[in-house]
Amino acid sequence: MNQTFDFIRWQRPAFLASLFVVLVSLGFLLVQGLTLGLDFTGGRLMEYRFSSPIEISSIESLLAEKNLKGEVQFAGSSEAILIKLDSRTSNESADAWTQHVFEVYPGSKLERVDFVGPKVGEELSSQGGMATLITLLSVLVYVALRFEWRFALGAVAALIHDVIVTLGLFSIFRFEFDLSVLAAVLAVIGYSLNDTIVIFDRIRENFIQMRQLSTAEIVNNSINQTLSRTLMTSLTTLLVLFALFFWGGASIHNFSLALILGILVGTYSSIFVASIMILFLGTDPKHLIPKKVEGDGAQV
C-alpha cells in the first residue's frame, strides 16, 4: 500500500464528532421518541382497495357514522385507503365496519389487516429489547474469546454507537419504527461487526508482523490495508439495498432504510470508533500474545 491515510490524526475530531452525533441522537430519542409502528403500540391497520378513486373525506364521514375513531390516508394510490383504527375497537366492530364498507362500495376489497392487541404489543417491545441485548452480549463474548476484552469493548462501543445513531435518525426524521426495522437493526449489528472484525484481524496480524511500530501506527496501517475491502463490501451491499429501497415496495421500505443507514453508520464506526477505542483503552501487542502463538510470517 503506497498511499497511507493517517486515520489516527483524525482520532480526536472523529471522536468528538461521534460523541456529538450520539448525544444528539440520544437527545432526540428521549425528547421526541421513536414513531412506533403498531407492532409495538398495538392497534389496527386496514388497507382497502376500491374499483375507482375515493375521497378521504367520504371514508372519514363513513367512520363517523359508525362511531368509530380512526385515521385515514391514501395507501399508494387514490384507489387504496389505509385506515388506522383505535386499538380499543373490538374485533367485532372492526369486522362489522368492513362489511359496511363492502356494502357502500361494491367491488371494494380488504387487502391488508394488521391488528396487534395491546398486550401483544408490549410483549413484542420487550422481546425486541431483549433480542437487542442478547445480540450485543453474544457479540461481546465472541469477540472477547476470539481476540481480547479490549477489542470486545471496542467492538461493542462501535455497535452501541451504530444502534443509537440509527435509532436517532429514525427519531429525527420520524420514520416509522416497526418490527421489521428492529430486525434490520439486529442484522446491522451482525453485519457491522464484519467490518470491525476484519480490521481487528489485521491489527492482530500486524501486531506480530510489525512489532517495531507503535500501537497507533499498527492500527493505522491495519485500517489502511483493509480500507479498500471495507469500502468495497459496503458499496456492494448498499447497491443491493438501494435496489430494495426503491423497488421493494412499501412494506420493506423502512426495513431497507434502516439497513442502509445502519451500514453507512456502521462502516464509519468500524473505522473511527472501534479502532480508536482500542487505542484509547491502551491496547498493547503483548495483550494479544498469550492468545496466539504464531511464528513470524514469511518476511520476503
Next chain:
Amino acid sequence: MLSWRGFVFWLVLLFALVYATPNYYGEAPAVQVKYHGESFPETVKNDVLTMLEKEHVTPLLFEHQGSTLSLQFANENDQLKAKSILEMELDFNEYTTALHLISNTPEWLQNLGGLPMKLGLDLRGGVHFLIQVDVPDLIRQRLETLVGEIKSDLREKKVSYLDVEKNGDKIVLQFSDVDSRNKALESLQLLYPELAIDNVGNILSVELTDSVIKQLRDDAVLQNTATLRNRINELGVAEAVVQRSGGDKIVVELPGVQDIAKAKKVLGATATVELHAVDVVNDLSAALTGRVPVGSKVYYWKDGKPELLKSKIIVSGSRITGATSGFDENATPQVNITLDAVGGRQFSRFTGDNVGKPMSVLFVEYRNHPRIPGRVIKNERVINVATIQAQLGRRFRITGIDSLAEAQELSLLLRAGSLAAPISIVEERTIGPSLGQENIARGLMSMKIGLALVVLFMLFFYRGLGVVATLALGLNLLLMVALLSLLPGAVLTLPGIAGIVLTLGMAVDANVLIFSRIREEEALGARLKDAFVLGFDKAFATIADANITTFIAAVVLFTVGTGPIKGFAVTLGIGIMTSMFTAIFATRYMLERFWIRNSQENAL
C-alpha cells in the same frame, strides 16, 4: 483428473440445480374435494364436471384418488369460481372443498423430494391469527365451582362451617372452632390432594397450585387447538397451520383465504358433553326406519353406529370438573370423572334409579354455518356407552375401555367439553391475494436489479476475477433457492427475499477478501500459485470470523422473531452458509481450474 474440490463443486452444483428447478415449474391453482367416506363416488364426479362446464369453468385436468378429487384450473379466477360453485352444490356434511396449489413439478423430480419453495402469507395472501386463552378467567371459573363442591363435600361429611367463599385468588373457609377446621382440613386434603391448603386459626384458605393452573391452561389450549383444527379442516383450507405458541397462545394460519370475516365466524364456536340415558325400552331398528319414540332420539358414533338415547340430559358437561385416565384394579383402562355439587346430586339421583342400565356420553358442538351467516349448526356424536354398576356420587369412573389411548381421548374430550375455555384474538395479520402478488413482483424486481448492479460493478472493478465472482454469486443464489425449497420448515417471505438480496450483496465480501489477499501476497513477492494458496488460507479465518457474527444475529432473530422476521432470519442464516461455501469451494475451484491451470501471469 478431478481434484476433490472439483468433485465437491460439481456435486453441489448438480444438487442445487435439481432442487432449485421445481421453483421454475411453479404451481397451478386447484380445488380439492374430499369425500367423507371411502371412495369418491363416480356419479358425483361426473356431476361435478357437468356443473363446472355449465358455468364455463372447465378444469385443465382432474385426478381422482381414493376419496379425493383434484381439479386443476388455468387461473385463480376459475379456481375461486369453481370453489364457490362446488361449495354451494355439494352437501357440505359429506364433501369438503378446499383451495389448493398443485405443483407442476414433474413426477420424477417430486419422487426425489423436489418441491418448490413454500411461500409465506405475505406473498401468498392469507390470514394469521394469534389466539390467547384467558387463564385468569379459567382460574376464576374453577374457583367458583370449587366453592360449591367444597360446601357439598363438607355437608356430606357432616362438618359444620361458618362460611365458604371465594376471595380473589383463594377460597376462604371459616369455622367456629379448631375441631371442625381440622376435620375439614383432613377431608379436603383427602379429596383434593392437588390443592394448596393453608390453615390459620379457625380459617382455611385454599389456593390453586401452579401445577393445577398449568394443567387448566394446558387443557384449555389443547382443547382449543384440537377444536380449531377440526373446524379449519371443514373450512376447506389446505396447508393450514394450527399450533401452540408459548404457554397460553395458539397460532392459526390460513393461506389463501379470501373471506376473513367468514373464517373468523367459523372458527368461533363452543363444545360441550352431555350425559344421556340409553333407551332400552324402545327398539333401535324401529327408530332407524323412522318410528322414533317420543322422548328419544337416534345419535351416532363417529364410525356411524347408531344408538337410541333418551333426549333428556341427565348431567350437562359444564358440571364436569375433572376427568383423568388410568388403569383399574384389573389393569384395564378407565376414566375417572368428577362432577360439581349440582351435577353430583343429579347424577346420584339418576344412577340410584337406574342401576344395571346403560348410560351414554354425547359430544356436542355448536358451529357457525360456513355459508349461511347467522345460522348455527349443532354437531352431536356418541363417545361412550357404559352400564351403571351402582348408585354413584360426585366421583365415578367408566371402566372396560378398550385401550389406554381411548381412555385418554375420552378424558380429554370430557375435560374439553366441560371447559368453557375463553379465548380471544390478540393478533391478526391478513394479506389479500392481490397484495401478495404485488409483493412477489416487487421482491423479484428488486432482487433482479440488485443483482444486476452488483454484477456490473464486479465486472467493472475486477474484470476477469469479476466473472468468477459473478459465477460464484450465481451458484450461491441457486444453492440458496435449493436449500429453501428442501428444508421442511423454510418459508419465503418478503423480508426473506430481502434477506436473500442482502446476503448476495454481502457474499461479494468473501470474494473481495480473497482477491485482495491474493493481490497483497503477490505484491509481497509471492509467485501466483503460492499467492493463491496463501490468499485463500489467510482470508478464510477472517471470512469465518466475520460471517459468524452475522450468523449470531440471524440466530437471535430466528428465536425471537415471528412470521416474516423469521423468514428473514432463515434466508440470512442460509445465505451466510452458502456464501461461505461458494467462496471457499466454488471460487477456489473455478480460479484453480481456469486461472492457475492456464498459468498466465496476467496483471490483475
